[in-house]
Amino acid sequence: MPNTKVVTESVFQFYDNIGYSSYSHEKKRLQIELLNLQQWVVENNMRVALTFDGRDAAGKGSTIKRFVENLMPKYLQVVELGTPTKSESKRWFDRYRKHLPNKGEIVFFDRSWYNRALIEPVMGYCTKTQYKYFMNKVLDWEEALIDDGLILIKFYLSVDRQTQLYRFEERIVHPLKYWKYSKNDELVRNKWDIFTKYKEQMFSRTSSSISPWVKVNSTNKLHARLTCMLYTILAIDYGQETPFNPLQIDKIEQRYRIEVDGVPFSGLSYQQYNVLKSVVQGEKLKDQNKKKRREV
Helix, strand or coil: CCCCCEECHHHCCCCCCECHHHHHHHHHHHHHHHHHHHHHHHHCCCEEEEEEEECCCCCHHHHHHHHHCCCCHHHEEEECCCCCCHHHHHCHHHHHHCCCCCCCEEEEEECCHHHHCCHHHHHCCCCHHHHHHHHHHHHHHHHHHHHCCEEEEEEEEECCHHHHHHHHHHHHHCCCCHHHCCHHHHHHHCCHHHHHHHHHHHHHHCCCCCCCEEEEECCCHHHHHHHHHHHHHHHCCCCCCCCCCCCCHHHHECCEEEEECCEEEEEECHHHHHHHHHHHHHHHHHHHHHHHHHHC
C-alpha cells in the first residue's frame, strides 16, 4: 500500500554549494564505486533499473551522463523513448517491460513509465481512464518486478520555476544547446501548477516502502548529480569492504569568480556564476553574429 515514503533532498546535504574542483574530485570517487557496483552486477547476474523523472530542464540527461561516462558500455543501457504509438499507449507497461535490464545489466531511464502520471495527463496525451488505470496498477507492477529480483531506484529531480526559465533561456542562445529547446517545452511550462498537482498525486499514490520515490533538489546540477550517485551506492549492497564516506561539508564549499566587461564579480554561488556566464556567452555570440553580417 502507498505510504508516501518520499526521500527528500534533506537526506543528503553533503554537496550543497559544492565548488567545481571539489565536485570533480568527488565525482571521480563516486564513479569508482559505481564501477565496482557494476562489476558486482555483472558477476552476480543482478538486474538494476534507475529511473530519472522530473520537469523539463531538471537535469535528468546530464545526471545519467555522469553515471555512465566511466562504466562498461557493454553492460548498460540508456533508454529515452519517444512519442508512443497507439499500440504502445494502450499497452503502457509492456512498452517499458521490454527495456528492463537483463541479467548482469544496469538500465537508466531518461523519463520512465511515470510519463503516464505526469506529462501525459497534463498535456492530454492519455485518457482519464488510462491515467486511473496506471495509478492503480503501477505499484503492484513495480513490486512484482522487485519480488522477481529487480533492483529499482526511482529518482525525481526537482527544479524550481526560476531555474527552469534560466535553463530554457540558456538553451535558446547557446550554439550547442539550442536543439534541446522546443515550443512544447513552453507549453508545458505554462501548465506549471497543473503539473505540480499531478506530481503531488504521484508522490502520494505511487510510493511505498518497497518502491519509494527519491526526490533530489536539482536547482544546482552538481549537487543533484553527486546526490543521485551517492544514494545509489548507499542503497545497493554490492559487497564493498568499507562503506563510502562522502566529502565533508567544510571541505567542499566554494565560491566562484567571473569578469563581465572588465568588472570582476567574486564570492558567487554556482547558480549566480552560471547566470553571469550565460550573459558573457550571449554577448560573445552577438558579437560573432555582427561580425559575420559585416563580412557578408
